Amino acid sequence: MNHLPLIIKREYLTKVKNKSFIIMTFLSPLIMIALIAVVAYLSQLNNDKKRFISVLDETEFLSDVFQNTSNTTYTLLNDLNLEDAKALVKEKNDYGLLHISKVDSIDEVAQNIKFYSEESPSLTVIAGIERKIEKRLREMKLQKDGVSLEQIEASKINIDIAQESFEGQKSSKIDNIIKLAFGGLAGYLLFMFIIIYGNMIMRSVIEEKTSRIIEVIISSVKPIQLMMGKIIGTSLAGVTQFAIWVVLGGVLLTVVSAIFGIDMTQASSQQQELMNQAMQAEGAQAMAESLLNGISNLPILNLVIAFMFFFIGGYLLYSSLYAAIGAAVDNETDTQQFMLPILMPLILAVYVGVFTVIEDPHGTVSTVFSFIPLTSPVVMLMRIPFGVPMWQQVLSLLLLVATFIFAVWFAAKIYRVGILMYGKKPTYKELFKWLKY
Amino acid sequence: MNDLLVADSVSKNFGNFKALNEVSIAVPKGSIFGLLGPNGAGKTTLIRIINQITMPDEGTVQLDGQPLRPEHIRDIGYLPEERGLYKSMKVGEQALYLAQLKGMAKTEAKSRLKYWFEKLEIGDWWNKKIQELSKGQAQKIQFVVTVLHRPKLLIFDEPFSGFDPINANLIKDEILKLRDEGATVIFSTHRMESVEELCDHIALLHKSNKILDGKLNDIKREFKTNTFEVGLQSQNSNSVLAEIKDKFEVLPATFKNLNDDIKLNIKIDESISSNDLLSFLASKAEVHHFVEVIPTANDIFIETVKNN
Structure with a gap:
């Protein structure tokens, strides 16, 4: 008799109708959005602060470098000595005083610039000033050597090495960033999913034990059916929750940014400036084009299919282990000793993904970890956007499926014995004995 | 065949521990069969084997002349000693779910439930959650769920624990009624006064072995x-x-x-x-x-x- 749909339905409905589940489903995006809004608002407050910087330029080489911007106003001081200037700036309560001492030639200017301020100045402010001065000095030096401004302008070259695989697959730097983003997102999603909903499965197995209904159920259905029903039902509830989060999050984000007029995509104007510079260099259109190009260059079909297989495979593998833990213990506090061996490979996978896949997606470490079943779902998902040979994907998937079958067998054994054991705190030795029952 | 259930030299080991040693019992149709024994004698293990929760290492079990098959769980109603219900599920929903797990159609289960709920005067509990009921009330639900699908074989493991005398009597009468309607009952307990009242056959398990079985009256005659x-x-x-x-x-x-x-x-x-x-x-x-x-x-x- 196949009771699987019935069990899935019950598990799903109980989860979805549960009050705390409903509250979390609707509250989490609100909390997240509120958090983002607060952070964005605060950083905007910071950026809105107008800075007044006085400049005492005794060389007069650089006077016209300092153009006012929306949040920085430069005041040029003339005919003052340094001490008077400092006193004046302090009195005006300016952000700081930039002092360029009198020197004979342009070559010495660089060594004679100082910034005086009450508090230590912000790194970005100093970096901005340095950039301005550097540019001007370079131009002046070149001009001194007989290079015209036009020539300097003409000499600016922007290199973006075109990358192409032997098969003719084109890619670029921006492609790699997109690949990283896709891979990282997929891996991280799986990681979160396993942690949140694996725990939920474990708790629901423990609940059946503590409420003692398990023997009634188990006299009607096979333990493995019950276990699979639980895993699938809980996962569907998880997918539902995730979908609501995505939709709700999107809507709220739009609403909030419309209301507060905060452009969430750019956290600070300094970054905006940098972006603008980059954009100007490449041309906004070209940028957008290469972004689109990068996305279309991704092995989309492969990505989607692999994502489904590895996501489902990895999730099922871990959740059957979670179910086994739930069956082995009597209450949640006893789960600690068994959690570590499960979390370790998962965390390891994320670390390997973050630190080695970025560096070298096809290096030995990344490749090996994308085959080891407990880490492969996360690591492989991160590698796939960079193009992984089909045989590797298939082999890794086969290994994953084989391990999953073994894990289900193992979990079902533990489950069958464990769910009927009460009051015994199991040890690993005990679990090993259960396998032979 | 006059025996509904025949277990033939059933053995079961848990690791090095022998839980059942070549135990054979035959439960006649329409009887109330007492499965007796001190704690740890192997009663629950035998019951779990009959319910196909665990498999015997050796020996066979036949129900109605056929070796046990997964379909047979429809013919068995089992009230385990360790019993409980989903605490946060509503009574009606839960009973329907458990009935469907036993292979009943939803509509049939609903009408049968209505009948039983009226009979035991618990009709207004349908939308209550189990955690709102007392232990004895929950036990009543559990009893209804056990017998709902009209199984040929009913297995009760310590059915009266947790009931007050009035409800215990009510349940006892229902068990006798079910027997009169043709059900066969296996009744596991160590409360001997209920054995006296209900059982017509008994088997006594001790330290994993069956040490005595037969008609209660015959045994009494033997022992007088x-x-x-x-x-x-x-x-x-x-x-x-x-x-x-x-x-x-x-x-x-x-x-x-x-x-x-x-x-x-x-x-x-x-x-x-x-x-x-x-x-x-x-x-x-x-x-x-x-x-x-x-x-x-x-x-x-x-x-x-x-x-x-």
């Missing part, structure tokens, strides 16, 4: 010691007592009686009939009380377990 409990009244009780003691094996007896007289347990040889004893006693004194001592299930239980 030809002892009679008598109460006599006489003017010269001392001489009467001496005379009886001279002729028969005599033990002191205690029972409640209006008169302060001679109370004895008299054991007689098989060559002597009870009538002979009675007429002998009548000739010596006034007989107020004359009862054959029939061993209770409890006596049999304790004696057998002790001897093994």
